[in-house]
Amino acid sequence: MNKRQPITIKEVAEAAGVSQMTVSRVLNKQKLVKESTRLRVEAAIAALNYRPNLMARGLAGGKSKLIGLAYYNPSPSYLSALLVSALKQCRDLGHHLVIEDLSDIEGDLDNSVIIGRLSSIRLDGLILAPPLSNNRTLLKLMQDMGIPVVALSYRDPGSNHSSVAFDDVAAAFLMTELLIENGHSRIGFIRGPLEHPSARQRQIGYENALKAHDIPVDKSLIFDGDFTFKSGMDLANDVLELKTPPTAIFASNDDMAAGVIAGAQRRGVKVPSELSIVGFDDTAIAAAIWPRLTTVKQPIAEMAQTAVDMISDITSSAWDGEPAHVTIDTIQIIERESLVKRS
Amino acid sequence: MNKRQPITIKEVAEAAGVSQMTVSRVLNKQKLVKESTRLRVEAAIAALNYRPNLMARGLAGGKSKLIGLAYYNPSPSYLSALLVSALKQCRDLGHHLVIEDLSDIEGDLDNSVIIGRLSSIRLDGLILAPPLSNNRTLLKLMQDMGIPVVALSYRDPGSNHSSVAFDDVAAAFLMTELLIENGHSRIGFIRGPLEHPSARQRQIGYENALKAHDIPVDKSLIFDGDFTFKSGMDLANDVLELKTPPTAIFASNDDMAAGVIAGAQRRGVKVPSELSIVGFDDTAIAAAIWPRLTTVKQPIAEMAQTAVDMISDITSSAWDGEPAHVTIDTIQIIERESLVKRS
DNA sequence: GTGAAAGCGCTAACAC
DNA sequence: GTGTTAGCGCTTTCAC
Numbered sequence: 078m079n080k081r082q083p084i085t086i087k088e089v090a091e092a093a094g095v096s097q098m099t100v101s102r103v104l105n106k107q108k109l110v111k112e113s114t115r116l117r118v119e120a121a122i123a124a125l126n127y128r129p130n131l132m133a134r135g136l137a138g139g140k141s142k143l144i145g146l147a148y149y150n151p152s153p154s155y156l157s158a159l160l161v162s163a164l165k166q167c168r169d170l171g172h173h174l175v176i177e178d179l180s181d182i183e184g185d186l187d188n189s190v191i192i193g194r195l196s197s198i199r200l201d202g203l204i205l206a207p208p209l210s211n212n213r214t215l216l217k218l219m220q221d222m223g224i225p226v227v228a229l230s231y232r233d234p235g236s237n238h239s240s241v242a243f244d245d246v247a248a249a250f251l252m253t254e255l256l257i258e259n260g261h262s263r264i265g266f267i268r269g270p271l272e273h274p275s276a277r278q279r280q281i282g283y284e285n286a287l288k289a290h291d292i293p294v295d296k297s298l299i300f301d302g303d304f305t306f307k308s309g310m311d312l313a314n315d316v317l318e319l320k321t322p323p324t325a326i327f328a329s330n331d332d333m334a335a336g337v338i339a340g341a342q343r344r345g346v347k348v349p350s351e352l353s354i355v356g357f358d359d360t361a362i363a364a365a366i367w368p369r370l371t372t373v374k375q376p377i378a379e380m381a382q383t384a385v386d387m388i389s390d391i392t393s394s395a396w397d398g399e400p401a402h403v404t405i406d407t408i409q410i411i412e413r414e415s416l417v418k419r420s
Numbered sequence: 421m422n423k424r425q426p427i428t429i430k431e432v433a434e435a436a437g438v439s440q441m442t443v444s445r446v447l448n449k450q451k452l453v454k455e456s457t458r459l460r461v462e463a464a465i466a467a468l469n470y471r472p473n474l475m476a477r478g479l480a481g482g483k484s485k486l487i488g489l490a491y492y493n494p495s496p497s498y499l500s501a502l503l504v505s506a507l508k509q510c511r512d513l514g515h516h517l518v519i520e521d522l523s524d525i526e527g528d529l530d531n532s533v534i535i536g537r538l539s540s541i542r543l544d545g546l547i548l549a550p551p552l553s554n555n556r557t558l559l560k561l562m563q564d565m566g567i568p569v570v571a572l573s574y575r576d577p578g579s580n581h582s583s584v585a586f587d588d589v590a591a592a593f594l595m596t597e598l599l600i601e602n603g604h605s606r607i608g609f610i611r612g613p614l615e616h617p618s619a620r621q622r623q624i625g626y627e628n629a630l631k632a633h634d635i636p637v638d639k640s641l642i643f644d645g646d647f648t649f650k651s652g653m654d655l656a657n658d659v660l661e662l663k664t665p666p667t668a669i670f671a672s673n674d675d676m677a678a679g680v681i682a683g684a685q686r687r688g689v690k691v692p693s694e695l696s697i698v699g700f701d702d703t704a705i706a707a708a709i710w711p712r713l714t715t716v717k718q719p720i721a722e723m724a725q726t727a728v729d730m731i732s733d734i735t736s737s738a739w740d741g742e743p744a745h746v747t748i749d750t751i752q753i754i755e756r757e758s759l760v761k762r763s
Numbered sequence: 764g765t766g767a768a769a770g771c772g773c774t775a776a777c778a779c
Numbered sequence: 780g781t782g783t784t785a786g787c788g789c790t791t792t793c794a795c
Contacts, residue, residue, distance in 0.1 A: 083539070083565075085787095085788055085789085086788065086789065087788080087789095095765080095766085096765065096766045096767075097766090097767095097788090097789080097790090098765070098766055098767080098790085098791095099764085099765060099766080101789070101790060101791095102764095102765085104789095105790085109764060109765085110764070110765085111764060111765090114764080114765085128536055128539040128540045129540055129788085129789075130479070130540070130542060130787085130788055130789070131540050131541045131542060132475050132478035132479045132484060132542055132787085132788080132789090133479050133771090133787070133788035133789040133790090134788080134789055134790080135475035135771090135789090136473070136475045136476050136479050136770095136771045136772065136773085136787090136788080136789070136790090137770080137771055137788075137789040137790040137791075138771085138789070138790050138791080139771080139790090141475060143518075153496045153497045153499075153500035153501075153703075153704050154496045154497075156496075156500055156503075157496035157499055157500065158496075160499075160519065160521070161521060161523070164519060164520075164521040165521070165524070168521075168533065168534075168537065171537075173518050173537070173541055174518065174519050175486075175516050175517065175518055176503065176507060176517050176519055177507075178503070178504060178507040178508070178511075180504075181508070190511065191511075193471055194511065194514075194516070196426070196471040197471045197472055197473070197474050198474045198516055199473060199474060199475055222426075306704075306707070306708040332708070335708055335709070336708070338710070339708070339709060339710035339712075340710075342710045343710050360496075361496050361649075362705070362708060364649070364650075365649040365675070365678055365679070365682070365705060365709075366678070366682060366708075366709055367681070367682035367683075367685040367686050369682075428771095428772055428773085429772065429773065429774095430772080430773095438781075438782085439781065439782045439783080440772090440773080440774090440782090441774080441781070441782060441783080442780085442781060442782080444773070444774060445774095445780095445781085447773095448774085452780060452781085453780070453781085454780060454781090457780080457781085472772085472773075473771085473772050473773070475771085475772080475773090476771070476772030476773040476774090476787090477772080477773055477774075478773090478787090479771090479772080479773070479774090479787045479788065479789085480772075480773040480774040480775080480786080480787055481773070481774050481775080481787085482774090482775095482787080
């Protein structure tokens, strides 16, 4: 009884009194099947509770229905948001998500075990989260293997893979303006690691907004973080030890912003009354601290969903081979308690 | 040049001057191959940069090298910890991780699309995170399909699947004792949702410790949370509106503990000087708030690793069919700033 | 519209 | 030790 043989297409064909080929056509929703036979086949499938074998399909047809998602040191909440959305879309589209964590790859990516893994599994496509989205080595490898790639949050000018991005410059610009509107002019900026393309973009948005409001860009107010909570917490000390500390801080992601808040509170500095702090992403941590973060909502869910859609399209239809580039341009700022008007 | 045909075992066999079978034996590390021929085959594999096709292997051999991980509404940091560890172990063992998010399954699991997915993909095994680990319907489905299951954080007495657990009772007991040692006797407890077996266990540990120290269990100090940050934040109000509020609160997970801290701070209550708060899990959020949480370290990484090991063992060796049950019994309390001696 | 034949790349079971 | 023969369950190609 246990571990009984699963039903195969052959049995379905016999039950329906047709050939395997017809069953296969019904399965793949091809149009060239007569309505009446299709109904008969569908009845047999339901009656036998038949489930196609993905491995067999993959071997014969070349499509694995497997989509990969690779990332490198993401923050837990960013990863979680990415997963939830990618997973849902995969389920809706009949794909499965295979995760590859490249965080602790030591040495050359070229010679790493990861290549073997990626080429063994025959993914239909690979989604690259930043900062992998601009990793030339990885991109080249995928291209050589003929695996379609969708890069998140970075559009490589001279590339031939698809991408889904967000206008980080505009978003950071808006957030900085909000700070300025609230009476802040000495605004500290905590930058992300430069291997993340978005880190530079957000800085540009910040500087542009300052210039647009005739506030000089003060390099001593720009700090280098690494997108982790800890770096924000450590940097809070540097910021607060300035002879004239800023009245507000714009951290380029929520984790660092939360870190700055914690670091300030640890030193007895009141947030937001003595120091306003805003973040970027609107991941779970933004609402899981007190005061809650005013932050830019990065459309992580939409981006992930779009990426899955793209790969699904590439796989299913006769794809023209042209990479697609999408930019989500809904920019939204979520206002909470961490930013107040300058007193 | 692009999308060239991958090398197959046949080409390797020809290059090495042996049969496909010999190559297959080398690939599968079987012992019955002469050293000299093995070297020759390995050289050919390296020279051609051959990568076995997982789909073909799965079809022919019955092992997919795919391990599933299913979860339901996990906290981002719990999920992240689980993933990191499961992924690493999968990589070390040559498996791939396929994620199934069952969070928003509506209606009967029986009739849901998820069954179709799970039976199509031919997983080598499935890891069930709580509260899925005691979901009888799911367990039954997997058993009927002959897919080995490892349940996390819950050992079902009359079950025939494996499990990896942690002694939640003992851990909660120790934490409660630490609170008592710090002079607290009015200790509030925030319980998790009862569909999580661990939620009850932790409550038992808390009550046992109280009794062991002759402190009566006061039901009015026990609150029902749902493991989310928000529930902790909301409950902070209830707790602090008691005529005689507790001097310390033990929340059954870090997310709720962080919520209680935020809720208390929002009301102007100083943590930890006016109210000590401790958590359970030691996930990322515990160190990402201020004050940082004193908490029980749940061995999520070890549990995940062990679960992957178990499935790998079941798949590879001649498994005797007996479910294995492991309990990680290293209990560790991480002391940080959220708990202080009662003044 | 439907079916028959031929594989996809690999491993199980057997031979030698 | 190594090779041979059959498939695994499906889709492709090409008949009809």
